[in-house]
Each structure stands twice: as structure tokens, then as C-alpha cells.
Amino acid sequence: MTEACPHIDAITEVKKAKRRECEECVKLHASWVHLRTCQECHTTLCCDDSPNRHASKHARASGHPVIASAEPGERWLYCFSDDAFAEY
Ligand SMILES: [Zn+2]
Ligand SMILES: [Zn+2]
Ligand SMILES: [Zn+2]
Numbered sequence: 001m002t003e004a005c006p007h008i009d010a011i012t013e014v015k016k017a018k019r020r021e022c023e024e025c026v027k028l029h030a031s032w033v034h035l036r037t038c039q040e041c042h043t044t045l046c047c048d049d050s051p052n053r054h055a056s057k058h059a060r061a062s063g064h065p066v067i068a069s070a071e072p073g074e075r076w077l078y079c080f081s082d083d084a085f086a087e088y
Contacts, residue, residue, distance in 0.1 A: 005082035040064035
């Protein structure tokens with residue numbers, strides 16, 4: 001893993017999505033584009049291309065900076081607080 005930021009460097013095991021759906025969009029009956037999984041609390045939420053942008057809202061509201069892509073075949077982490085990106 002490349003040295004992206006302290007938050008990404010601290011991750012030793014990437015949390016994978018428990019379910020392939022945005023937990024908040026499901027409640028709203030909304031749709032999403034891509035899914036991201038919070039590496040602090042293991043919540044899977046939708047990306048910034050989605051109408052509700054739940055992953056970035058969650059990162060700001062909760063202070064959980066790092067997400068992993070939950071899309072099949074994508075192996076990367078992103079830190080909102082440092083705007084840092086790393087593949088794994
Ligand atoms: Zn960071
Ligand atoms: Zn959502
Ligand atoms: Zn979280």
C-alpha cells in the first residue's frame with residue numbers, strides 16, 4: 001500500500017460492504033450510482049455521483065474520514081479529510 005495519509009496508513013484490513021446497497025437510500029427509496037464503505041463503522045453509503053451523496057455527508061457528520069469503494073473489481077481507499085487516494 002502506498003503512503004497516502006495517516007488515516008489510510010492506519011488501515012490494516014479493508015472492510016468490505018455487508019450488503020450491496022446504500023443504507024440511507026434504502027430508507028428513502030432513493031437510487032444511487034456507486035457504493036462506498038466507511039472504514040470506521042462499516043456502513044455502506046452512496047458516492048458523490050449519487051443524488052444524495054450519503055458517503056461524504058456521513059464522513060463530515062461523523063468524522064469518519066476513510067471509505068473504500070464497494071464496487072466489484074475496485075480496490076481503493078479514499079480519505080475525505082486529506083483528499084488522499086490509495087489502491088490496495
Ligand atoms: Zn487521511
Ligand atoms: Zn445513499
Ligand atoms: Zn462511519
